[in-house]
Amino acid sequence: MAKKIISRIILEVLGAPKSHVEKTMELVVDKLKSEQNIQVLKKTTYEVEEQDNGLWSTFSEIEFETEDIQKVLDVCFDYMPSSVEILEPAGLDMDCAGLADMFNDLLAKLHRYDMLVKNFNAENQILKQKMEKMRQDNMALIQKLK
Secondary structure, three states: OOOOEEEEEEEEEEEOOHHHHHHHHHHHHHHHHOOOOOEEEEEEEOOOEEOOOOOEEEEEEEEEEEOOHHHHHHHHHHHOOOEEEEEEOOOOOOOHHHHHHHHHHHHHHHHHHHHHHHHHHHHHHHHHHHHHHHHHHHHHHHHHHO
């Protein structure tokens, strides 16, 4: 039987209005609780507080248990916690194939995110060009109307 891995993560939510931040945190924690091969052991959500910039923030400390270190990595990518801590066991035994699989999954996700960023950047550049063309066309139209 595999060793249980107990981890603690801190999830943060920032936004507005206050009710949206509260509801979003609740939804994120519920989604984590419903993940396969994860058992949430402890959850503490702190009061939503208003920030200096008019936004609201809260955070939750969540301890969960799994038998697969890959699942801990998946949680990190899927939930983007601000902090992750492996509480147990003190040492992990992994074979080379398992470690290689984990790194390959990590790389696949990084490449997917890199591709998304590049696509968004390209779309952004196209939109900027179209906006500039529209601005120039509007200026030309204004000049004709004068």
